Amino acid sequence: GAVVSQHPSRVICKSGTSVKIECRSLDFQATTMFWYRQFPKKSLMLMATSNEGSKATYEQGVEKDKFLINHASLTLSTLTVTSAHPEDSSFYICSATDRSLNYGYTFGSGTRLTVV
Amino acid sequence: GQNIDQPTEMTATEGAIVQINCTYQTSGFNGLFWYQQHAGEAPTFLSYNVLDGLEEKGRFSSFLSRSKGYSYLLLKELQMKDSASYLCAVREQGGKLIFGQGTELSVKP
Secondary structure, X not given: OOOEEEEOOEEEEOOOOOEEEEEEEOOOOOOEEEEEEEOOXXXXXXXXXXXXXXXXXXXXXXXXXXXXXXXXXXXEEEEEEXXXXXXXXXXXXEEEEOHHHOOOOEEOOOEEEEEO | OOEEEOOOEEEEEOOOOEEEEXXXXXXXXXXXXXXXXXXXXXXXXXXXEOOOEEEEEOOEEEEEEOOXXXXXXXXXXXXXXXXXXXXXXXXXXXXXXXXXXXXXXXXXX
């Protein structure tokens, strides 16, 4: 079946630094990638939608200059958390879709970000 | 606006049946998904409904009524491993998948 590989699975960084999270579709072309964040015991909150080769569309309240999303190819999308602060600590997860999946969704395994 | 409601927590007994309800009001509707999620892991797909009615898949069934903006997930013959969070999600026009807050199900012996 379709697989999305997400790395890193865990990362600890210092306040003020930037962290990049990658999601790769291994056996299909991810025309659209969704990025979510999840707080403990809460649901997935959609941050942004990115289509290959286009600028990402951010949900209301999400700072596009802080959460940089790149979707330069059909198999790779990245989320960079810039100038990270402790409040950015969260579980980040990507989800890809494509017509080859009949527009179902394949999720990455998630990244636990801790900013100290 | 978007509003997807489901109970925060439920408790059930091993071997029993449990029904998790979900009501939604969203900008457009293009299908409803149910996912299971264990803490710190990715959601796992359980079911998909786009037309009214019941979809059955083994111990899991899902029902949809578009006119009422209502769905439920039915879990039969509960097992301890079914303890998890169950997420209701609506696909809007354009493909965005919007999640409810999730229902934490605890299965007791």
